[in-house]
Amino acid sequence: MKPNLILHVVAKFLIPLIIVFSLYVQFHGDFGPGGGFQAGVIFSAAFILYALVFGLDAAEKIIPSQWLHMLAALGLVLYAGVGVVTLLLGGNYLDYTVLGATQIAGQHLGILLVELGVGITVGAVMLIIFFAFAGRGRT
Amino acid sequence: MIDTIINITLLAFLATTSVAIVRMTNLFAIVMLFGIFSLLSAGLFVVMDAPDVAFTEAAVGAGISTVLMLATLALTRNSSKTPYTEASPAHRPWLPLIVVAVTGAALVYGTWDIPSFGDPNAPAQTHVARYYIENSIVETGVPNMVTAVLASYRGFDTLGEVAVVYTAGVAVLLLIGGRRPKTAVKLKDKGEQDEA
Numbered sequence A: 001m002k003p004n005l006i007l008h009v010v011a012k013f014l015i016p017l018i019i020v021f022s023l024y025v026q027f028h029g030d031f032g033p034g035g036g037f038q039a040g041v042i043f044s045a046a047f048i049l050y051a052l053v054f055g056l057d058a059a060e061k062i063i064p065s066q067w068l069h070m071l072a073a074l075g076l077v078l079y080a081g082v083g084v085v086t087l088l089l090g091g092n093y094l095d096y097t098v099l100g101a102t103q104i105a106g107q108h109l110g111i112l113l114v115e116l117g118v119g120i121t122v123g124a125v126m127l128i129i130f131f132a133f134a135g136r137g138r139t
Numbered sequence B: 001m002i003d004t005i006i007n008i009t010l011l012a013f014l015a016t017t018s019v020a021i022v023r024m025t026n027l028f029a030i031v032m033l034f035g036i037f038s039l040l041s042a043g044l045f046v047v048m049d050a051p052d053v054a055f056t057e058a059a060v061g062a063g064i065s066t067v068l069m070l071a072t073l074a075l076t077r078n079s080s081k082t083p084y085t086e087a088s089p090a091h092r093p094w095l096p097l098i099v100v101a102v103t104g105a106a107l108v109y110g111t112w113d114i115p116s117f118g119d120p121n122a123p124a125q126t127h128v129a130r131y132y133i134e135n136s137i138v139e140t141g142v143p144n145m146v147t148a149v150l151a152s153y154r155g156f157d158t159l160g161e162v163a164v165v166y167t168a169g170v171a172v173l174l175l176i177g178g179r180r181p182k183t184a185v186k187l188k189d190k191g192e193q194d195e196a
Helices: A005-027 A036-054 A056-062 A065-088 A103-134 B002-023 B027-047 B051-075 B094-111 B128-140 B145-153 B155-176 B182-195
Strands: none
Touching: A005 A036, A005 A103, A036 A056, A036 A103, A036 B051, A056 A103, A065 A103, A065 B155, A103 B051, A103 B128, A103 B145, A103 B155, B002 B027, B027 B051, B128 B145, B145 B155
C-alpha cells in the first residue's frame, strides 16, 4: 500500500493529543466526567489509530503482545490488591478509608488506584482484542 | 425549550439511521451507520445530563466497536456476491407486523406510568440515590458522584466488571489470538495466488 502523507502527518499530530486526553480523563475522573473505563478505551484508540495508519507490525513493535497480556492482568491484580491491602490494614474488602490518615485521604487514594487498575485493564484488553481481530487475516 | 428541539432532532436522526441500517445491504455502510447511531445516542445522553455515559458510548460504541466491526469485515469476504441465492420469503408479513404493532402499543401504554424525566419523587430517586447525593462528597471527598459510587460505594461491582472485561480479552485470545496453524496459512497463500 502506498504511504499516505496526509494521513501520516495528521495521525502523528493527533496521537499525542489523544494520549494526553486519555490521561486527563483517567486522573481527572474524580472531578469531571470520565474514569478508568473511558480513559482505557481512549488510550487504546490512540494505538489503534497508529495501527490503522502505520500498519499492524509497527504498532506491535511499540506495544508487544506479551506486554499487553501482562498489563491486562496487572490492572485486575492492582484492583483486587487494593482490596487485599485494605483487608490487611484491618478494614473491609475495598474499604478505602483505612488506606489514609483521614477518611477523605484514604478514599481518594483508593479511588485513584482502583481507577488506574480499571484503566490499565480496559486499555490493554481493547488492544488485545483489536490485535487479535486485525492480525487474523495476515499471513 | 432548546432541550426539546435538540431531543426531537436527535431522535429523528436516530430513527432515520435505524431505518437506513435495516434497509441497506452494503455491510461497510451499515458499520458506518452503526457508528453514527452510537454518536447520536451519546448526544442524547449529554442532553440528559449524563456525560459519563455519553463518554463511554462515544468512545466504545462509536469508536472501538466500529473499528472491530471493520476488522471483522476485512476478515470475511465482501457480501456483495453471496454464495447462495436467497429464497423468496414464504411467509406473509401481516402476522409479524400485527405482533410487532401490538407489542409496541403495549410498551407505549406502559410508558404512561413511568415517572417523568428528572422527577425527584420517582422510586429510583428515593432509595439510595438520596443518600449518595447528601453524603458522597462528605464521605469520599470526590466531587464527581458517579466516580464515587462506581469506585467506592459499588467498588466490588466494578471489580467484577473489570474481571468481565479481562475474561473477554482472554476469551478472544484463546479463540482467535496467537499463532495460526501452518496449514491455514498455506491455504490462505494459495487462495491469494488463485485470486491473482
